[in-house]
Amino acid sequence: MSRLGMIGCGGISHAHLRAARNSDRDIRFVACCDVDEARARRWAERYGCEAYHTDMGEMIRQRPLDGVVIATWPADHRRHVEQCLAAGARHILCEKALAVTGAEAMDIRRMVHEAGAKLIEGFMYRHHPAIRKLESLLSAGELGPVDRVRAAFDIADPQTDSPEDPARDWRRRKECAGGVPFDLACYCVNACNHFGRGLPRRVQAVARTSERYGTIDRLYAMIEHDGGSVGIVASSAAADLMQGLEIVCRQGRLHLPIAWSIYDRITVTEQRSTSWIEYDVREHPIARADPYQLQLENFVDLIADRAVPRVPLDESVANAIVMEAVLTAADEGRAVDVDLPGFAAEALLDGQTRSPEQ
Helix, strand or coil: CEEEEEECCCCCHHHHHHHHHHCCCCEEEEEEECCCHHHHHHHHHHHCCCEEECCHHHHHHHCCCCEEEECCCHHHHHHHHHHHHHHCCCEEEEECCCCCCHHHHHHHHHHHHHHCCEEEEECHHHHCHHHHHHHHHHHCCCCCCEEEEEEEEECCCCCCCCCCCCCCCHHHCHHHCCCCHHHHHHHHHHHHHHHCCCCEEEEEEEEEECCCCCCEEEEEEEEEECCCCEEEEEEECCCCCEECEEEEECCEEEEECECCCCCCCEEEEEEEECCCCCEEEEEEEECCCCHHHHHHHHHHHHHCCCCCCCCCHHHHHHHHHHHHHHHHHHHHCCCEECCCCHHHHHHHHHHHHCCCCC
16 A cells, blocks of 8 residues: 655645545555644545644654655745655655746755655646657657647636635735746646757747736747747636647647646547648547546656656756746746756656657
């Protein structure tokens, strides 16, 4: 049995719990922690935990755990990773976004390495078989080189919470790193880096800040890769729901209508031109799968040294650095160069060329 602890008992924590229950592995959340004691108690009672805590260090020190899941706000991740490692945790699944700056991500990597620990970022979409299919079609080489990756994640926010309400949703709280960058756009940046070819070298971006909450509620960016491809990011809290991913190559294009929150059967569409105005369209049906379940199973396999992470920590560092460059470009109204450390550059290039089966 894999014994896990949950840190943060908010909305996303329930997706991880359902993933454990739906798995045919013996994965159990035996303890939970939240600064809100009543919330932690309700979570423990609902899911049959052995105990609940308000202090994560106490939970880790007192309970025999194989790993922990950090499901707190992005602004707290660096501090919470540090506290988990100090208490003795050596296997951590941290919800996205791992960090809100490149420096924070570098700090997390340093701390994890110094502790001899393992950490993966919770980009659950990367575990879905639809994403594996995209990787497989690209690696076959028949579509030719990648020209551009277009990634969009929009959710229309009615902005009904009062800006004076301290209990409003974290997505509407600047101090929690709310807004579209670390809730929605981080998926798009990750996909552009993963499916693009070559290293991200320069970004340009525009953004809008919500007058009501002070958070960024619209973010559009272009990421130039030294391999010639371009990543186009579109993320807005003022647009109807969109979760699209398109990869355009010289000899064809791939389209996934829902890329980030895939909870049902989905179809990957492959389109190739046969003449000036005619196209050959092939559909690749993908069976229903729970990306959170696949992610959690990858995590427990990592704990048992049976697998490597689908999203390596070094790649997550690269993602944080690119995201920071995007926000700097939007804030300063200029193109910003991206300078990745060698280990992060190597991780990105390895992920772009690795076989989907690896």
